[in-house]
Amino acid sequence: MDPKQQGRGKRPDMFINILSIVLMAFGLLFFLGAVVGIVRFPDFYTRMHAAGKGDTLSTMLITGAVALQVLHHFDWSHWTSLFVVVKIMAIGVLIMLTGPTSTHALMQAGFDDGIEPVTQKSGIRDLDGSSGGGDLSATEEERVSGNEDQHGSDIP
Amino acid sequence: MMETFFICAGVALLLMMVPVFYRIIVGPTAIDRIVAVNVIGTKTAVLLIIIGVIFDDVAMFVDFALAYALLNFIGSLAAARYFNKTRPGYGSETAGEGKTS
Numbered sequence: 001m002d003p004k005q006q007g008r009g010k011r012p013d014m015f016i017n018i019l020s021i022v023l024m025a026f027g028l029l030f031f032l033g034a035v036v037g038i039v040r041f042p043d044f045y046t047r048m049h050a051a052g053k054g055d056t057l058s059t060m061l062i063t064g065a066v067a068l069q070v071l072h073h074f075d076w077s078h079w080t081s082l083f084v085v086v087k088i089m090a091i092g093v094l095i096m097l098t099g100p101t102s103t104h105a106l107m108q109a110g111f112d113d114g115i116e117p118v119t120q121k122s123g124i125r126d127l128d129g130s131s132g133g134g135d136l137s138a139t140e141e142e143r144v145s146g147n148e149d150q151h152g153s154d155i156p
Numbered sequence: 157m158m159e160t161f162f163i164c165a166g167v168a169l170l171l172m173m174v175p176v177f178y179r180i181i182v183g184p185t186a187i188d189r190i191v192a193v194n195v196i197g198t199k200t201a202v203l204l205i206i207i208g209v210i211f212d213d214v215a216m217f218v219d220f221a222l223a224y225a226l227l228n229f230i231g232s233l234a235a236a237r238y239f240n241k242t243r244p245g246y247g248s249e250t251a252g253e254g255k256t257s
Contacts, residue, residue: 017158024165031172039175048191055195062202070214087218088205091225095198098229102194105233109240110187
């Protein structure tokens with residue numbers, strides 16, 4: 001590397017690294033939120049909410065961080081690595097498009113299956129109760145089974 | 157320094173996938189499990205890119221990640237359609253199985 005480029009590259013070097021670190025940290029933070037939501041929420045629809053949003057946003061942030069990092073090591077003697085950056089961005093855009101689509105499709109499938117959302121009547125015990133997951137699954141059992149009876153009359 | 161950071165980020169991503177497996181195992185309905193598998197598939201694509209950065213061979217790993225993201229989307233859509241179509245038999249049976257385990 002010639003000295004001109006070295007002198008020029010010092011500050012942007014640090015800046016791009018810090019930007020990449022910040023993007024990656026936010027991506028991991030949002031994924032942590034998604035994971036906590038998936039594990040802790042009482043209901044299929046609320047879990048779906050956490051999974052869809054947190055997962056999509058964190059994927060986009062992390063791919064942005066990696067694309068910045070690859071772009072940072074770019075030089076014109078290996079100019080084909082531009083395609084790699086484009087492909088990484090393509091993964092981000094692809095997941096931006098497909099994440100909400102698959103979330104919507106799965107939500108529709110769940111709704112057609114007759115999974116009941118948690119309501120005041122069915123869910124107030126879960127939301128208030130001091131007990132953990134075991135209680136949740138028990139009430140969910142009641143909800144699903146009560147729901148089947150209702151559907152028995154619905155289906156022609 | 158950045159390599160260490162990417163290794164730490166990959167390990168953190170991997171560790172955060174572990175609680176999602178809890179939802180795959182106990183999820184009361186099958187669609188809960190599909191959602192969790194979808195999340196894990198998306199994050200696996202991301203993890204493949206991070207692995208590519210760590211091994212300094214992103215050009216190869218990014219293709220894997222792209223294919224994986226596409227297949228994951230198609231797979232989750234297919235599963236959603238399947239469980240939608242086969243509803244009358246499915247809805248009661250699988251929910252019951254999930255609860256007893």
